[in-house]
Amino acid sequence: MRIEIQLRIVDDDNNVISEGEILQFDKGDDRLEMIGLSFDEAKAALAGIQGGVVTAQAASFLARHRSCDLCGSLLLSKGPGRTRFRTAFGTIALSSPRFHHCSCQPRTARTFSPLNLLLTARIAPELLYLETRWASLVSYGMTAELLRDVLPIGGTADASTVRRHLHKVAGRHDADLSDEQPGGLGAGEDQPLPQGSVIVGIDGGYVRNWHDRKHNFEVVVGKSMAAGHDDRYFGLVRSQDEQPGRRFCEVLRSQGLPVIQPVTMLTDGGDSVRALGGELSPGAVHIIDWFHIAMRMTGLDQYVKGLAHHNPVEALALQHRLERIKWRLWHGDGDEALIRAQGLAADVAVLNTAYPRLKRLIKAAAGLATYIANNGAGIVSYSRRWDNGERISTAFAESTVNLVISRRFAKKQQMQWSKVGAHQLLQTRTKALDGTLRDLFTRWYPGMSVNDNQVPNLAMAA
The missing domain is CATH 1.20.58 (Methane Monooxygenase Hydroxylase; Chain G, domain 1)
Known part of the structure; x- marks a missing residue:
């Protein structure tokens, strides 16, 4: 049988903007492996549909910005241009003409490309999210191979590109952290009265040092638990975070808790984690884990x-x-x-x-x-x-070390790390593990949450 896939794009008034054939191929029906679309056929169909949609959206945006926003005069063209936009379903080459600024507007530059106002980054947020999420869970190389297997992205994904994008996400997250420290209300901030206490376990692990291969460096991770709220993970390399209290404030907020929430810190009594506990939450109650006391006695x-x-x-x-x-x-x-x-x-x-x-x-x-x-x-x-049924052991923190550090940094993948690279990976890995990475992206790109809400309706329509 002959399979033809066509794409038609219409505006809000049902006027056809563009239409055309996306893909055409022959398909047998006499063998099991021929039933349905193969990976290559599906990826080709997705790439074709994506190309048509993105091109139409870019053309529509350019048409709306072809005239001056103030006087409505048609802008003079400087000449054609091209740009490329990486998406989860292929890299799309787009026309990106440049225009002269209108004489009625103050000039910050002689010419500009309207498409740069839309494409503030050359990678789609959905693809950036997929790269970050999977690279937080498995190695950079395996992530690139996985994405190439299931998405029509060709050879545009490799380990170094995935690592660079993850570091970019982690850096943006660090830059967004508030300067507020735990233990007090911000100016004019109305927060609910804290209820109960948050139990936080902190422990450390060691990973191989890329720059000093004879020595390892310490990575500190923790888990925050509060009754009626989802658990949250956090982690850092101490030398890479001058104000760890900001990070802990973000953890409390992600749990739906105020920063003045009473906190009980459980540690093994080590110098580094004990000092870090005081910086994370200066007013916290610090408790030494009974297991480590008993272990010394034994x-x-x-x-x-x-x-x-x-x-x-x-x-x-x-x-x-x-x-x-x-x-x-x-x-x-x-x-x-x-x-x-x-x-x-x-x-x-x-x-x-x-x-x-x-x-x-x-x-x-x-x-x-x-x-x-x-x-x-x-x-x-x-x-x-x-x-009273209260915690006296950091067993949950020990398991956090195994989950966050060992499976990604040490045991499963015998890699060497720079302190900066380990610190940045910790920020995305902890969010991928506790399920808040998607929330971070929807905060940056609100349209992603709209797409998420449309998924059930699209499934029902299909």
Whole structure:
């Protein structure tokens, strides 16, 4: 059978603007693989339709701007021109003539191209969104291959182009961040009274450094959770973000929460994440994750069990003292726990025994005392929080590290990163994972939300 695809474009008064044949091909009907359109046929049809639509829209726009906006005089033409516009269904070559400015208007330049007023970028927002979304989830190279497989874009997509476009999106998002910091209302801003508390878990991971290949650098990610609101992810490379509080304000707003919302920060007590928590939300309640406290206690207990083979009496006494320190920590008595931990470290340091791992035991005991001293303000009554059903662990933050960092930066794809590149990818990846990337694009390009609303009607019409 012969398949013919034609395109007719009409104006609001049903007058035909343009019409013509888009594609013609023969199609068999006697084999399974011949039923329906193939990928190549569908891509050719889409490319033809897109070319006709974009060309007609550009011609209509040029016709409306052929005359002076003030006096209505016909503008003098300087000559023809051409431009190219990349879309999700092909790159369209367009006529882009230049005109002289009308004498009734102040001249900022001798000539101008009206089409530049419409095509403020040479890539369609829908294609930019697709590139950004998939490059946030998989590698740049795989994204380019995926788009070439399913869209009629030919060889215009490659890894470097996709990466450049993603960085452009991330840079624009950073530039849009408000200068407002969490913890107070903006001038004249009317916000609802905060209800409850937001639980935020922060943790860090390490990725390979492209510029210093012998060392890795830290990437910090977090997850914000509030009852009745969708969860949100965020991430950054500390040296690339001078005001991380702005980013956290954006996270709260995306959850539909005011920036004065009470926040509880859960961290593992590391220096970098503890300092970052204070910058994200200065008024937040900071809590040390119980799991990391218990993990230190468990490590010490293992060394003491080894000591029991050489000095059982001393080992039994140390085990009892460890249990009392752990009990104090569990019930939030950080001051007493610190005094006992410092005494334990001092006594372990003067032990006289043949235990081969004595040095490690001494180091672990001193490390526990230091850890409690550094994080005393974040030690709370974990027993009370546990009884009230409140969180005491950053397990959800650990899973965020695996989801945001490991699967894209480290484990699945053994890549090396610059700090700038990792920071920018984090901005789009976190939004792609929590479903807010599309919202970001519709804020920049409101017409995309109109297209989204038309999808159900178009499906019903089809």
